[in-house]
Amino acid sequence: MNKKILSFIYCKKNKKFLILKTGKSNEKVHGKSKWYTVTGSVEEKESCEGAVRRELFEETGLKAREVRNLKWGCRYEWQGKIHEELYFISFVDSELVRPDNLEVINFRWLTIDEFVELIEWLGDKNELKSMLRSGLNKRTNSHSVKIDNYG
Numbered sequence: 001m002n003k004k005i006l007s008f009i010y011c012k013k014n015k016k017f018l019i020l021k022t023g024k025s026n027e028k029v030h031g032k033s034k035w036y037t038v039t040g041s042v043e044e045k046e047s048c049e050g051a052v053r054r055e056l057f058e059e060t061g062l063k064a065r066e067v068r069n070l071k072w073g074c075r076y077e078w079q080g081k082i083h084e085e086l087y088f089i090s091f092v093d094s095e096l097v098r099p100d101n102l103e104v105i106n107f108r109w110l111t112i113d114e115f116v117e118l119i120e121w122l123g124d125k126n127e128l129k130s131m132l133r134s135g136l137n138k139r140t141n142s143h144s145v146k147i148d149n150y151g
Contacts, residue, residue, distance in 0.1 A: 003042040004085040006073075007052045008115075008132060009062065011092050017115040017132070018097065020059065021106035033105075034120040039085070052088050060107070061098030064090040070135045074123070089135040 009018035022033050040055035042048055049067045056064055073086040097107050110118065116129045 002081050002083045003048075004039060004083050005042060005048050005051045005055065005088060006037060006039045006085050007056060007064075007067070007088040007090045008037050008135070009056065009060070009090050009092060010136065011095055011109065013093065014095055014109055016109040016111060018060070018062075018092075019108050019110055019115055019118055020099070020104045022103060023101070023105040035118045036120055038090070048086055048088070052090055056090050056092075059100055059104050061096070061100075062090075062092045062094060065093050066091040068135055068138070070131055072131055087131070089132070 010016070011018070018037070019035050020037060021035055038052070038055050038059055040051060040058075042051040043054075046054070048069075052067050053064050056062055068089045068091070070087040070089060073084065075082065075084050077083070095109060099105060099107055108118075112129060112132055116125050116132070119128075121128055
């Protein structure tokens with residue numbers, strides 16, 4: 001099983017979320033071009049928080065001031081592998097994004113409503129908005145449950 005992270009990026013300065021656009025040149029690796037957020041695999045001997053910080057910097061040039069675990073995630077099959085993905089919010093101080101021009105070809109800073117409307121999200125977007133609001137307000141006090149316990 002491939003252990004992955006997904007992190008929503010929030011700048012308190014402008015009170016907006018960062019949304020990223022994938023490039024068409026990477027369709028074989030990442031699928032069709034879409035609006036998304038920072039994702040990636042957790043490397044061997046790396047913590048999930050470490051993976052969030054690394055992926056954020058690699059894809060955007062931003063450094064996380066704080067990484068908050070949303071205690072939420074999913075399991076899915078893609079390209080013949082099972083992936084277990086945990087969700088986080090990363091708080092950044094800077095609005096200066098330096099896309100890597102490989103995985104990320106464009107970006108925008110959006111309000112929570114604009115972000116939720118635009119992001120490619122297969123789940124319930126109302127649930128996404130609720131979880132993001134809870135995460136911003138540090139109300140992620142649900143207990144963690146190992147994803148293996150579901151399904």
